Amino acid sequence: MLDIINLHAEVEGKKILQGLNLKINKGEIHSIMGPNGSGKSTLASILAGKEDYEVTDGDIIYNGESILELAPDERAQQGIFLAFQYPIEIPGVSNGYFLKEALNSINEARGKPVLKPVEFGKLIKEKIKKLKMDDSFLKRSLNEGFSGGEKKRNEILQMAILDPIFSVLDETDSGLDIDALQIVADGVNSLRGPEKAFLVITHYQRLLDYIVPDFVHVLVNGKIVKSGDKGLALELESKGYSWLEG
Amino acid sequence: MDKFAARLVKSFNDKDLGTHDLDWVAKYRSDAINLVGNLGIPKLSDEDWRFTNLKDFASKDFSTFSGNEATFKKPKLPDHISSIDGFFIYTHNGILVSDSDYPFSFSKIKDSFDTPEIKETLYSQVSDKNKDFFYELSSAFIEDGIFLKVDKDIKIDKPIVIINSFDSEANLKFINSRNIFYFEDSSSAEIIEYSVSNSDNEYFWNKTTNVYVGNNSKVEHLLIENGSKSSFIFSNLKIIQERDSHFTTNSILCGGSLIRNNVHPMLNGEGCYSNILGLYLSIKEQLMDNYMFVEHLKENCGSRQLYKGLLDDSSRGVFHGRILVHEEAQQTNAYQTNRNLLLSDSAQVDTKPQLEIYADDVKCSHGATIGQIDKDALMYLQARGINKKKALAMLIRAFTDEVVEPIDSEKILDVFHNVVNDWFSRSKIMN
Ligand SMILES: Nc1ncnc2c1ncn2[C@@H]1O[C@H](COP(=O)(O)OP(=O)(O)OP(=O)(O)O)[C@@H](O)[C@H]1O
Ligand SMILES: [Mg+2]
Numbered sequence: 080m081l082d083i084i085n086l087h088a089e090v091e092g093k094k095i096l097q098g099l100n101l102k103i104n105k106g107e108i109h110s111i112m113g114p115n116g117s118g119k120s121t122l123a124s125i126l127a128g129k130e131d132y133e134v135t136d137g138d139i140i141y142n143g144e145s146i147l148e149l150a151p152d153e154r155a156q157q158g159i160f161l162a163f164q165y166p167i168e169i170p171g172v173s174n175g176y177f178l179k180e181a182l183n184s185i186n187e188a189r190g191k192p193v194l195k196p197v198e199f200g201k202l203i204k205e206k207i208k209k210l211k212m213d214d215s216f217l218k219r220s221l222n223e224g225f226s227g228g229e230k231k232r233n234e235i236l237q238m239a240i241l242d243p244i245f246s247v248l249d250e251t252d253s254g255l256d257i258d259a260l261q262i263v264a265d266g267v268n269s270l271r272g273p274e275k276a277f278l279v280i281t282h283y284q285r286l287l288d289y290i291v292p293d294f295v296h297v298l299v300n301g302k303i304v305k306s307g308d309k310g311l312a313l314e315l316e317s318k319g320y321s322w323l324e325g
Numbered sequence: 326m327d328k329f330a331a332r333l334v335k336s337f338n339d340k341d342l343g344t345h346d347l348d349w350v351a352k353y354r355s356d357a358i359n360l361v362g363n364l365g366i367p368k369l370s371d372e373d374w375r376f377t378n379l380k381d382f383a384s385k386d387f388s389t390f391s392g393n394e395a396t397f398k399k400p401k402l403p404d405h406i407s408s409i410d411g412f413f414i415y416t417h418n419g420i421l422v423s424d425s426d427y428p429f430s431f432s433k434i435k436d437s438f439d440t441p442e443i444k445e446t447l448y449s450q451v452s453d454k455n456k457d458f459f460y461e462l463s464s465a466f467i468e469d470g471i472f473l474k475v476d477k478d479i480k481i482d483k484p485i486v487i488i489n490s491f492d493s494e495a496n497l498k499f500i501n502s503r504n505i506f507y508f509e510d511s512s513s514a515e516i517i518e519y520s521v522s523n524s525d526n527e528y529f530w531n532k533t534t535n536v537y538v539g540n541n542s543k544v545e546h547l548l549i550e551n552g553s554k555s556s557f558i559f560s561n562l563k564i565i566q567e568r569d570s571h572f573t574t575n576s577i578l579c580g581g582s583l584i585r586n587n588v589h590p591m592l593n594g595e596g597c598y599s600n601i602l603g604l605y606l607s608i609k610e611q612l613m614d615n616y617m618f619v620e621h622l623k624e625n626c627g628s629r630q631l632y633k634g635l636l637d638d639s640s641r642g643v644f645h646g647r648i649l650v651h652e653e654a655q656q657t658n659a660y661q662t663n664r665n666l667l668l669s670d671s672a673q674v675d676t677k678p679q680l681e682i683y684a685d686d687v688k689c690s691h692g693a694t695i696g697q698i699d700k701d702a703l704m705y706l707q708a709r710g711i712n713k714k715k716a717l718a719m720l721i722r723a724f725t726d727e728v729v730e731p732i733d734s735e736k737i738l739d740v741f742h743n744v745v746n747d748w749f750s751r752s753k754i755m756n
Contacts, residue, residue, distance in 0.1 A: 127708050130700070155710035169702045171723025180719065181709035188710065220723075237709060 080105050080142060080276050081245055087136035088125055088301075095121045097301035098137070103245070108277045110287055112312065113298035114320045119280045120164050122298070123249045126278075127161040128154045141245070155181075156188035158244030162234035162251045164280075168222040174233070175217035178203060178240055185241055206239045209269075211262055227254035235266040242270070247278045252286040264289030284312040299324055327365045329383040330458075333499070334362050336389040337465055350438050350467075353447060357464035364458045373455075376643040376675045377614045382557050382583060387529040390498035392420040392469060400490035400521050405743035406549075409517065409736060411484035418491055419500035419530065420469045429481055429514070431473040434503060442507045443472060446535050449565060459559040459585070463533035466501035470534075477509040477539075484736050489520035491552060495528040502532040510539035510567075515734050516546045520580065522553035533561040538570040540594065545573045547737045549744055552580035554609070561587045568594030568623075573731060576603040577741065578613050579748050589618040592626040592654075599628040600731045606748045607640035607672075614643040617661075621654035621684075628658070633728050634665040635721065636672035637753050646691060647679040654684050661691040666698065666724055668754045698754075714755060721749060 081103040088096040095118045103109050111119055125132050126139065128151035138145050146154055169177075183193050194202065207214060210232055222230050231251050238246055248267070252260055267277065267290050279290055287295070287309060295311040296303045297320070304323050305311065326334070337343065337358045345351040366383045367374040397417040414423045414431060421433045437443060447464070475481060489502070508514065522528075530552065538544050550558060558581040566572055578584050590599040605613040619628045634642040644663040665674045678691040698720060706716035722745075729741050749755060 127704075129704055150713065151704060151707035152710050152712045152716070155708055161708055163705070163708075167699075167701050167705050169699075169705065169720070169723065171726055172706075172719055177706070177709070177719075180711050180715065181706075184712065184715070185710040241709065 082140040083137070084140065085137035086122075086125070086134065086139065088121060088132050088134045090121070090132050095301050096125070099298075099302055101296065101303060103276050103278065105276060106273045107294065108271070108279060108290065108292045110279045110281060110292040110295045110312065111298050112281060112295065112315055114324075117298045118301040119298055120249055123161055123164070123247045123280060126159065126247055127151055152184065155241075156185055160238055160241060160243030160246045162231075162238060162246065162248045164249040164253070166222050166230040166234055168220070168225070170220045170223050172221045173218055174221050175203070177221050178237065181237070182240055203240065206236055210236050210239070210266055212236065228256060228259050231255055232259060232263065235263050239266055239270065244274065245276050245278075246270070247280070249280045250282065252281055252283060260286065260289060284316045287312050297323055326362050327383070329366045330362050330364075332386070333462060334358055336499075340389065342466065342468070345438075347438050349444055354465050354467065357461045360456055360461040361458060361465055364456060364461065367458055373616065373645070377583070377585065377612060382529075385497070385529075387497055387499040390418060390495065390500050392418065393494060394420055394422050396492070396494060397422045400488065400523060402488065402519070402521065403743070403747065405740055406486070406488075406519050409484060409486055409740065411486040411517065411736075412481070414471065414485065414487045416471065416487065416489045416502065418495045418498070419489075419502045421471050428479065429473060429475040429485070431471055433468075434470050434472045434505065435468045437472045440472065442474060442537070443505055446505050446507060446537050446565070457561070457587070459531055460533055460561050463501055463503045463531050463561065467503040468501070470503040470505070472505045472507070474507040475509060475512040475514050478511045479509075480512065481514040484515040484517050484734070487516065487518045489518065489552075491520070491522040491526055491528060491530075491556070493524060493526055495522070496526040497528070499529045499531065502530065504532075504534040506534060506536045508536075508538050508542045508544055511541040512539065513543040515737060516544065517737065517740060518546070518548045520550055520552040522556065522580070524553070525555050526553045527555040528553065529557045531559045533563070536562065536564040536572070538564060538566045538572050540568045541570060542567075543571040545732060545734050545737060546575065547740065548574065548576045549740070550576065550578045550580050550584060551744070554580060554582060556581050558584045560585065562589065564590040564599070566590060566592050566594060566597040566599060569596040570594065571598050573600035574602065575728065575732060575737070575741070577744050578603070578605045578607075579744070581611065581613075583612045583614075585614045585616065587616045587618070589620065590628065591620045591622060592628065593622045595623045595625045597626050599626075601628065601630040601632075602728050602731065603632040604725055604728050604745070605632070605634045605636075605642050606745070606752075607634070607642060608637040608752055609640060610638070611640040612643075613641070616645045618647045618649070619659060621648070621650040621657045621659060623654055625656045626654065626658075628660070629731070630661040631728055632663045633725060634663075634674055635668060635725070636665065636674055637668040639669070639671040641672070642674040644674070644676040644693070645679065646677070648681070648689060648691070650682045650684050650687050650689065652683040655686045657684060657687045657689070659687070659689045663693040664724070665695045666721070667695065668698065668752065717754065718749060
């Protein structure tokens with residue numbers, strides 16, 4: 080599904096990714112761990128198509144085609160989703176309106192019929208309930224005044240509604256209490272399927288008890304320095320990163 | 326006397342405006358034209374005109390327009406205006422051309438000088454120490470504007486829609502519109518003013534409206550300035566509010582190469598409230614200069630100024646927000662906010678608050694921001710599949726909508742959204 084080949088990227092002249100290779104197949108869950116500043120969010124942003132980053136070498140192939148030239152909205156329409164590490168607040172745009180516009184855009188791009196207001200209302204009510212969120216939140220401005228955990232939950236709600244094919248979760252577990260973690264993990268697990276794939280960025284192996292990855296990778300200085308199975312996360316938990324930083 | 330003022334004084338004399346059957350009219354006009362000559366056209370060195378250079382404007386030779394009602398043809402209006410279910414009134418090149426039977430009265434000012442409310446309103450300038458060139462000019466040439474009156478206890482249930490149309494006869498002309506809107510006690514009305522030009526005419530429109538809002542009255546006013554891109558527009562709105570009255574004005578400025586927009590509410594009775602809202606939408610080389618002056622004269626009143634600017638290309642905006650709380654005006658709440666979004670690197674805005682408070686029990690605040698479209702917000706929306714144009718429109722809509730939050734009238738809201746969308750679809754950032 081996704082093939083990242085020798086990816087080099089920089090921001091404002093600073094080299095961040097330095098030859099990153101990663102292959103993710105349908106149905107797989109991959110996890111990336113690594114020290115602060117190693118480039119995890121940079122990779123996530125580049126996958127989503129954020130402008131500020133310049134890819135200087137390498138390629139990203141998604142479903143057989145390079146996506147480097149695609150705008151963020153085109154990538155989203157093709158099923159790529161990024162749950163941001165720091166979801167931003169957008170005053171004046173209500174959650175409900177935003178979700179409707181987003182879903183309509185994606186359905187339209189996929190040639191699916193645009194949902195009628197009643198159908199949309201039903202869908203959203205159901206997902207909100209699943210994520211144990213409050214109905215009133217639909218009227219509120221997008222992420223405005225949300226607590227850290229509420230913002231993360233909102234990312235998962237968006238994921239649940241937009242039903243992406245390939246999802247990147249950037250530290251979605253940070254700032255969540257235990258119950259919320261369970262809810263978020265359930266949200267992710269219910270989206271799993273043979274046609275879907277996930278890339279889960281986290282600092283804590285605890286999340287991986289809930290969302291069990293097929294592969295764990297360690298990113299250091301813009302490169303994957305070690306890959307393994309779930310056991311690697313446990314090893315990192317006890318040993319830290321210094322033994323990999325060479 | 327500068328050349329510009331001298332020409333105006335000459336045409337005043339040519340038209341013999343200093344003579345009138347009613348002595349007070351003759352005196353009112355003559356006093357005003359003397360001030361026009363003495364003050365002269367404002368210069369950059371005038372504190373109130375620091376950001377707006379009138380040199381190019383003053384070098385032009387605008388001749389006085391002698392009305393021609395005969396050439397009036399109903400202007401082509403966008404659907405969102407023509408479809409309003411309201412009481413339409415037309416002015417053509419500054420002259421009232423409508424005559425209909427509505428649940429309120431209206432006529433040319435010059436035909437109603439013997440109505441006591443006119444003299445009363447013109448002379449009850451509660452405080453008027455600062456003389457303004459354009460205000461005096463409008464007083465000197467007071468003649469063809471609208472005198473509109475809503476009687477006591479009358480609630481006008483449909484918007485009053487005033488269409489100010491201009492055609493090529495207005496080109497290089499000085500057009501003076503002096504209006505008086507008079508709302509007797511316990512009346513209510515919505516007024517929508519819309520100006521439109523059939524082509525790119527270069528006219529000098531000096532427009533002053535004195536509004537009187539009686540005890541307990543409620544007035545909502547929407548002004549849409551959509552005139553010719555080459556016109557020079559000097560708009561003065563002076564409002565006297567009496568006890569427990571409620572006044573909301575919202576200006577949307579899109580037309581004009583230069584607009585000076587003065588709004589001056591005088592809260593002259595206890596318990597009144599004033600909402601002074603505005604949105605300036607500028608492109609190309611337009612300059613939009615907003616001068617707000619909110620004057621609290623009595624106890625227990627509130628006011629809120631909220632002006633927002635969207636500036637594209639190399640256009641410029643100015644916001645000057647003055648709040649004056651007189652000694653008597655205890656328990657005043659006065660708020661002021663000015664927010665600007667620069668849509669291009671060459672757009673520019675100057676914002677300046679000015680607070681003068683002489684009462685001790687007062688809540689006053691002001692704040693101003695100048696920013697750009699938030700790239701991260703745009704990215705966030707796009708990352709959810711929303712295309713860039715749509716995402717921009719959402720962010721801009723979020724920005725502009727705050728300006729209509731205090732407005733109750735559904736019709737006014739609807740017109741507002743249509744005007745903003747229309748402007749936005751033509752702006753450079755969307756094309
Ligand atoms: N816009 C930017 N301008 C300058 N430097 C940047 C920018 N974005 C990222 N960086 C730098 O790139 C490096 C990688 O940042 P990134 O956010 O990808 O790290 P991370 O692995 O996600 O870290 P964390 O675990 O703390 O979230 C950091 O040194 C960061 O300071
Ligand atoms: Mg990060």
